[in-house]
Amino acid sequence: MSGATRSPLSIVVHLSVLLLVALWTLPTAGLLISSLRDKDQLAVSGWWTALSTSTQNLVQRAASPESQVEKDGKFVIFGNLLEGQKGSVSAFGYSSREPAAFAPGQTAKLNDGEQLTVRADGSYEIVSDTRMEGTRGQRIFFTAAVPPRFTLDNYREVLSAEGIAASFVNSLTVAIPSTIIPILVAAFCAYALAWMRFPGRAILIAVVVGLLVVPLQMSLIPLLKLYNGVGAFLGVPAKTYVGIWLAHMGFGLPLAIYLLRNYMAGLPREIMESARVDGASDFDIFVKIVLPLSFPALASFAIFQFLWTWNDLLVAIVFLGTGQEQLVLTGRLVNLLGSRGGNWEILTASAFITIIVPLIVFFALQRYLVRGLLAGSVKGG
Amino acid sequence: MTGLVLKDIRKSFGAVDVIHGIDLDIKQGEFIVFVGPSGCGKSTLLRMIAGLEEITGGDLLIDGERVNDVPPSQRGIAMVFQSYALYPHMTVYENMAFGMRIARESRQEIDRRVRAAAETLQLTKYLDRLPKALSGGQRQRVAIGRAICRNPKVFLFDEPLSNLDAALRVATRIEIARLAERMADTTMIYVTHDQVEAMTLADRIVVLSAGHIEQVGAPLELYEHPDNLFVARFLGSPAMNVIPASVTATGATTTVELKGGATATLAIATAPGEAGKSASFGVRPEDLRITTDGDFLFEGTVSIVEALGEVTLLYIEGLVEGEPIIAKIPGIQPVARGESVRFTAERSKLHLFDDSGKSYRAR
Amino acid sequence: MPQLLFAIVTMMAGVLACAFYFLASNWLLDRIFPSQGLSGPKASRNLRISSAIRPWLFMLPALLALAVYLVYPVFESVRLSLHDRSGRDFVGLSNFFWMFGDGEFRQSIFNNCLWLLVVPAVSTFLGLVIAALTDRIWWGNIAKTLIFTPMAISFVGAAVIWKFVYDYRAEGSEQIGILNALVTYFGGAPEAWITLPFWNNFFLMVILIWIQTGFAMVILSAALRGIPEETLEAAVIDGASGLQIFFKIMVPQIRGTIAVVWTNITILVLKVFDIVLAMTNGQWQTQVLANLMFDWMFRGGGDFGRGAAIAVVIMVLVVPIMIWNIRNATRETGGH
Structure with a gap:
């Protein structure tokens, strides 16, 4: 198949794969890049311009007259519009009607006789013959070319103020036990279905295959009623972590049993x-032979179940609730989409925190995941 | 007296009978080989002795005790599997120790036995390796070592050499023969479809076909005096030539007329009532000789010559429908294709079977 | 943090409880029906009994969980769908009559059909094409990993990612959504894509396709590699072109796998919920069954009758695939 490597056809192949890869990675890349950008820049320019200098029309108040100093008989206020950041001012003005009336270095005469000079590096000077009055600084409009600015501020903000940190812990609390507990239960069942002889085995295998595709939606209402009933009976809340762990176990079992069997x-x-012949009982065989040898399958299932429970939204909001205390990351993200729909700096950072754990798991254990996928889909004839 | 007795052993899978009542007495220390074509039930029989397959009917006695319902580990057997069945996640040492650990033997006893077995099989160097780091031959030896460690009364082998290449097969075969010599008190039962293994290893061979025993006996006895057509054709390579014939004269010697017109006289006594009956005349390829005498057995045109150096195989077609007669002549023969050749054979080496396939010699 | 600690402790307790159950039940079984050390008919009788019971000990916890979480709810849902909103009074088929007369339900059915037609087909096709293309280039594995990656991303996370792609700013101001930026770059007018009735369904489907193509690609790529090389070489000698080899030799040989991928994605599509909830919550005519069902579960305090009725409809749609799967699986394990 690899005869002529430089044929035009192979160039087409390379290009089309490149295009597809771009289509598949750019959306995520955009999210990641945006989450690291300064929120002012993020709101006004596309993430693909993140590395280029952006021209922004800004407005800033000069320092208040209280900071004026007397120099050579004149009163002067000075400061820097860019506040120490890099960049350059290309025009300025003092009224919103003509925000770019002057070039840097020029001096503008303000209405009350004061003189405003703004240089390209952003430093400004207001000079007046008389002592300036008031407490509010002069408004200065300027057009500045601002170089790209990357920051972790967005992450700091969502972790502290938006409840993402608490939800992160909630997600872990849901996902880890939901991943570990079903493994042993499923493995014993799978061993019995694979290697023990008993009447009804074939039917049970068929039932497991059937349950593999039962939609979750079927279970929600009856289980919600059941949980409410049990909660009322035992005098405990209906929505607990134990409840959601068991639910995730129940929903994950068909795949686990099928895969492991x-x-x-x-x-x-x-x-x-x-x-x-060596004298091992079924229990010995399972524990000492089958379980160690099944490690790859156990790992595959664990990855699946972890991704599924971490990424799940439906089970979490039905069985854990939507209160601020219980929201998992996916639920929190949906809430933010509603309440902070326009604040992309919050959404992108939150989304990235949500997807980073599964991405790490994915890249670290991809081998097992692929193996599990190949084994887990019911084979066709 | 440690022996193994099979009394009318039967096995059926659902409605299908695969073993139809096997009776066999095996003495302590005997090396028994079950041989037969694939599907004859030899492996099933072995697995029933091991306890891996339930016995549908009959009795299995080890040491005079009925063990039909005793689990494998308590029957005093050990088994070497075709695929070796080493535990892939355990080292050689752990593989050999596994059974004893299950039986809760003391640590010293385990260590002593494992090291002793490893010593005999030259595995001491490899005790810490995992099976996947061993060659095929070494794996085979570990499987045998694991069985030795169990101190079995009965040693079972299920086609243990079939996964080895030809050279290793010969070497391991010899090793198993030595092992059997060393463990003279241990009964060995060995399943194979390879007649060379059967002939070289066995004290007695059990030839099985379709769930029946066809014949039991010492290897050369089976070769020289097969009880029936099946055994005659199964042992020996190339297989015995069989020519349809009819009995023309009976008495202390028997004369038959072969299909195609030739007549032959055999050193087999027959009753007068047999005259005129149809029979099968058999002669092994290696018993045929080329002759120029007028006193020949049959004459035919050579259609294929296979010169192997040590022997020359001549194929004569046309005498029996569908199947060539094969002659195996020692050395290099100056015979060309298309030549007409006369063959003869010693009277005592000729075989005659009645129309049910039974040997006249065995009647 | 104490909460996480609690989780880990409970988890270990759960695992230990499982281990204890299996150990203890087996030990008990061997105590009640001992065979070790005994001989004769009593031992064999005990052996028979205990080996008949043991599989059920092994399976009990799993079967119990399956029964409570999946089997019972199926029957309970059917029962509830025939009752009123509280689940107490029998109302016959009136939930279903209401449903088929309801505009939103019909909209959902229509949208679900669109999803069912488009998503499995496009994902499988793209997966097949990518699998075939990446097998021929040296950086194919890197490309595959990158295309496979969205599999790990939650539907909600993916919704945020794509909402950002579809972001809309009024005409004239700078677009920060890449789709509108491209449209304006080529001289078009920006659109609020997810509010465009009918077409917005497709913009939502793109998200699922984006996630599922990797799945299709991985499975089909393995299948393609399983095709005997000789059949391709024979086709080359017979003078077939690259495309002919692909469509006439390779695709027919992996037809079974294609069907598997297709049905797997179909099942997923029927359950699609998170994407619609996060993107539009069913507004602008994008409602689907799973989201509608969720809606009725909580709407006005929750109408369990109507919710269950919609769930039953989803279940009925899944049943043919379920039967097909079971038949395939039993054929495969038939001899075992």
Whole structure:
């Protein structure tokens, strides 16, 4: 297949794959880049311009007259419009009607006889023959070319003020036990379905395959009623972490059993028989032979279940609730979409915090994930 | 007296009978080989002895005790599997120790036995390795070592050499023969479809076909005096030539007329009532000789010559429909394709089977 | 943090409880029906009994969980769909009559059909094409990883990502959404894409396609690599062109896998909920069944009858695939 490597066809292949990869990565890249940008820049220019200098029309108040100093018999207020950041002023003015009336270095005569000079580096000087009055500084309009600015401020803000940090902990609280608890339960069941002989085994396997596709929506209302009933009966709240762990376990079990059973059934029969000749009971065989050998399948399932429980929204808002205390990251993000729909600096940073954990898991354990995917989809004829 | 007795052992999977009543007495220390074509039930029989397959009917006695319902580990057996069945996640040491650990043997005892077995099989260097770091031959030896560690009364082998290449197969075969010599008190049961293994290893061979025993006996006895057509054709390579014939004269010797017109006299006594019956005449390829005498067994045109150096195989077509007669002549023969050649054979090496396939010699 | 600690402690307690259950139940079984050390018919009888019971001990916790969380709800949902909003009074089929007369429900059914037609087809097709293309280039694995990555991203996270792509600013001001920026760059007028009735469905579908193409690609790529090389070489010798080889030799050989990918995505589409909730919450005619069901579950204090009725409709749509899956799986394990 790799005869002529430089044929025009292969260039087309390279280009089309490149295009597809761009389509698939740019949206996420945009999110990540935006979350690191200064929020003023983010709001006025596209993230693809993040590296180029942006021209902004800004307005700033000069320092208040209280800071004036007397120099050579004149009263002077000075400061810098760019506040120490890099950039350059290309025009300025003192009224909103003509915000760019003067070039840097020029001196503008203000209405009350004061003289305003703004230089390209942003430093300004207001000179007056008489002592200036008032407490509010002069408004200065200016056009500045601001170089790109990257900051972690957005992250600081969402972690402290928007409840993202608390939700992060909630998500972990939901996801970790929901991932670990079903594994043992599923593994025992899978072993029985793979290697023990008993009447009804084939039917049970078929049932598990069937349950694999039962929509979650079917379970919501009956379980909600059940949880309310149990909660009222035991005098505990209906929406608890224990409840959601068990729910995630129940919903994850069909895939777990199916995946593990397929894997275990593929282990060599003679190894089990050899262990039996060696005197191992079913329990010994499971614990000492099958479980260690099934590690790849266990890992696959654990990754699936973790991604699924971390990324889940529906189960969390139904069984854990939507209160500020219980919101998981996905739920919080949906709320922010509603309440802070226009504040992209908050949304992008929050979204990135939401997706970073699964992304790390994904890149670290991709091998097992792919293996699990290949084993987990019901094979066709 | 440690022996193994099979009394009318039967096995069926649902409505399908695969073993139809096997009776067999195996003495302590005997090396028994089950041999037969694939699907004859030899592996199933072995697995029933091991306890891996339930026994549908009959009795299995080890040491005079009925063990039909005793779990494998308590039958005093050890088994070497075709795929070796080593535990991939355990080292060689742990593989060999596994059974004893399950049985809660003391640590010293485990260590002593594992090291002793490793010593005999030259595995001491590899005790800390995982199976995947071993060669095929080494894995095979670990499987045997694991079985030795169990101190079995009965040693079971399920086609243990079939996953090895030809050279290693010969070496391991010899090793197993030595092992059997060393463990003279241990009964060995060995399943194979390879007749060379059967002939070289066995004290007695059990030839199975379709769930029946066809014949039990010492290797050369089976070769020289097969009870029936099946055994005759199964042992020996190339297989025995069989030519349809009819009995023309009976008595202390028997004369038959072969299909195609030739006649032959065999050193087999037959009753007068057999005259005129149809029969099968058999002669092994290696028993045929080329002759120029007038006293020949049959004559035919050579259609293929296969010169192997040590022997020359001549294929004669046309005498029996569908199947060539094969002659295996020692050394290099100056015979060309298309040549007409006369063959003869010693009377005592000729075989005759009745129309049900039973040997006249065995009647 | 104490909460996380609580979670970890409970988790360990849960795992230990599981381990204890399995250990104890097996130990108990061996105590009640001992076979070790005994001989004769009593031992064999005990062995038979305990080996008949043991599989059920192994499966009990899993079967219990499956029964409570998946089997019982199916029947309960069907029952509730025939009752009123509180679930107490039997109302026959009136929830279903209401449903089919309801404009929003019909809108949802229509949109779900659109999703069902478009998403599995496009995802599978793109996945197949990408799998085939990336297999021929040296950086194919990197490309695959990048295209596969969205699989790890939650639907909500993906919704934020794409909402940013679709972001709209009034004409004249600078667009910060890349789609509108491109449109204006080429001289078009910016649009608020997700509020455009009918077409906005497709903008939502793009998100799911973006997520699911990686899944299709991974599975189909493995299938493509499983095709015997000889069949392709034979086709080359027979004079087939690249495209002919792809469509006439390769695709037919992985037809089964394509069907598997297709049905898997179909199931997912039927349950799609988070994307619609986060992007539009069903406004601007983008409602789908799963979101509508969720809506009725809580609307006005929750109408369990109507919610359950919608859930039953989703279930009915899944049933054919369920049967197909079961038949495939039983055929596969039939001999085992």
